Amino acid sequence: MRVFLGLLVLVMALAGCAQAPAATTTGGNAPAAAPTAPAAATGPLVMAWYPNESGADLKDARDAFGTLISDTLGRPVEHRTTTDYIIAIESVANNNAHLAWFGAEGYVQANERNSSVIPLVIPSGSNGSVESAVYYSWLAVPRGEEDQYRDGDGFSIENIQGKRFSFVSNSSTSGFRVPSSNIVTYFGEKPEWQNLETEDLLEGGPNNFFADVQFGGSHQGSAVNLITDRVDVAAFCDSCVDNYVSLVEGTENQVGAVYRVNDDADEPFNQFPGAEFVLIAAVPVLNAPFVANSSMLTAEEIQKLQAVLTSDEVANNDKIFATQAVIDAGFRPFFRKTDAERFLVVPDSFFDPIRAMR
Structure with missing residues (x-):
C-alpha cells in the first residue's frame, strides 16, 4: 500500500x-x-x-x-x-x-x-x-472472491497477477494510467517482474502479466465486465458509477468497502440489480x-x-x-x-x- x-x-x-x-x-x-x-x-x-x-x-x-x-x-x-x-x-x-x-x-x-x-x-x-479535489481509482473484485486478495487485516494487489483484468481505456486516468502505474511500481520491485512496463499490461496470455485483458470503453463498461464475470479484477472510478451503486458495508472509497448495484439502476446496470463487489485498492486521483x-x-x-x-x-x-x-x-x-x-x-x-x- x-x-x-x-x-x-x-x-x-x-x-x-x-x-x-x-x-x-x-x-x-x-x-x-x-x-x-x-x-x-x-x-x-x-x-x-x-x-x-x-x-x-x-x-x-x-x-x-x-x-x-x-x-x-x-x-x-x-x-x-x-x-x-x-x-x-x-x-x-x-x-x-x-x-x-x-x-x-x-x-x-x-x-x-x-x-x-x-x-x-x-x-x-x-x-x-x-x-481535496480528488476522486478515486478503484480496483474491485466480485463479492465472494475477495479473500484471495487479503493481506492480514487488509487487502493487497499481490495476487492480481495471472488474473483476467479489465481497464477502461488507455486514455483513462483512473481507469488505466493510475492503476497501471501502481501495478508496474508495485511488481517492479520483485525480481521476476523488475522489467515490467505499462505496455506489458495491455494484452493477456500465458506469457503475459495478466491471463486476459479487456477494455470496457467506459468506467461503466469496465464495472459491467466485472459484474458479468468476464474478468476477475476491474479498474474503474467512484464518481463514474456513483449514480448506479450504493455503499453497503465499510467506508466509502476505502479498501474493503462493499458496493451493491441499485435496484433502479439505469443502463448498463439495469440488468444486474443487487450485484456486489469489493474494493481491494482505492487511490486518490486529481x-x-x-x-x-x-x-x-x-x-x-x-x-x-x-x-x-x-x-x-x-x-x-x-x-x-x-x-x-x-x-x-x-x-x-x-x-x-x-x-x-x-x-x-x-x-x-x-x-x-x-x-x-x-
Missing part, C-alpha cells in the same frame, strides 16, 4: 502548490494563459463528452451545462457524445470541438497534441478547496478538468466562462452540483453537493503528477 500512500502525498503536495497561481487572480476567476485566439464567433459551440458521460441517463446533466455555457457566451451549444475516449480527445485537439470534460490523462494527451487546449476549471473537493480550445475561443470568452463557472451562483445551481433532493427526484448528475463544492481555476502544472506517470 506504500505506492498508494505515496501517490496521495504527491497529490496533496501539488494541490498545495497549485493554489498559489489561482490566488494571484482576481477572485480566482482569471483565465489560464492562452494563445491569441480569433475574434468571438456567434455560431454553435461544440462540447465533446467521454463515453462515461454520453449515456441517455445523463442527458439532463449535459443540457444543464449546455444551457449555462450558451447563456454565458450567447452561442448555441452542440453536444458531441462519443463511444471512444480517443474520439473525444481528438475532436478537441484537432479543432473540431471548443470544450470538453476530460480526465487528467485525456487533458494531457490533448494538450500534447495541441498546446491551445488548456484547463478551464476543475471541481473542488467537498470543502471547496483544491487540496479531479478531472473541463478543458477549452483557446484557438477556437477568445480570451474574453474563456474569461467569461471561468468567471461564471467559479461563481457562487453555479456552486449553488442544483443541476450542476445536485442536492440529494434533486437526485431523489430522478436527476442524474455529474457532481453532487455534499458541502461546499464549487469549480476552481488551476494552472496546467496542476496535472504534472499524471505526466510523471507516463
Whole structure:
C-alpha cells in the first residue's frame, strides 16, 4: 500500500502548490494563459463528452451545462457524445470541438497534441478547496472472491497477477494510467517482474502479466465486465458509477468497502440489480478538468466562462452540483453537493503528477 500512500502525498503536495497561481487572480476567476485566439464567433459551440458521460441517463446533466455555457457566451451549444475516449480527445485537439470534460490523462494527451487546449476549471473537493479535489481509482473484485486478495487485516494487489483484468481505456486516468502505474511500481520491485512496463499490461496470455485483458470503453463498461464475470479484477472510478451503486458495508472509497448495484439502476446496470463487489485498492486521483480550445475561443470568452463557472451562483445551481433532493427526484448528475463544492481555476502544472506517470 506504500505506492498508494505515496501517490496521495504527491497529490496533496501539488494541490498545495497549485493554489498559489489561482490566488494571484482576481477572485480566482482569471483565465489560464492562452494563445491569441480569433475574434468571438456567434455560431454553435461544440462540447465533446467521454463515453462515461454520453449515456441517455445523463442527458439532463449535459443540457444543464449546455444551457449555462450558451447563456454565458450567447452561442448555441452542440453536444458531441462519443463511444471512444480517443474520439473525444481528438475532436478537441484537432479543432473540431471548443470544450470538453476530460480526465487528467485525456487533458494531457490533448494538450500534447495541441498546446491551445488548456484547463478551464476543475471541481473542488467537498470543502471547496483544491487540496481535496480528488476522486478515486478503484480496483474491485466480485463479492465472494475477495479473500484471495487479503493481506492480514487488509487487502493487497499481490495476487492480481495471472488474473483476467479489465481497464477502461488507455486514455483513462483512473481507469488505466493510475492503476497501471501502481501495478508496474508495485511488481517492479520483485525480481521476476523488475522489467515490467505499462505496455506489458495491455494484452493477456500465458506469457503475459495478466491471463486476459479487456477494455470496457467506459468506467461503466469496465464495472459491467466485472459484474458479468468476464474478468476477475476491474479498474474503474467512484464518481463514474456513483449514480448506479450504493455503499453497503465499510467506508466509502476505502479498501474493503462493499458496493451493491441499485435496484433502479439505469443502463448498463439495469440488468444486474443487487450485484456486489469489493474494493481491494482505492487511490486518490486529481479531479478531472473541463478543458477549452483557446484557438477556437477568445480570451474574453474563456474569461467569461471561468468567471461564471467559479461563481457562487453555479456552486449553488442544483443541476450542476445536485442536492440529494434533486437526485431523489430522478436527476442524474455529474457532481453532487455534499458541502461546499464549487469549480476552481488551476494552472496546467496542476496535472504534472499524471505526466510523471507516463
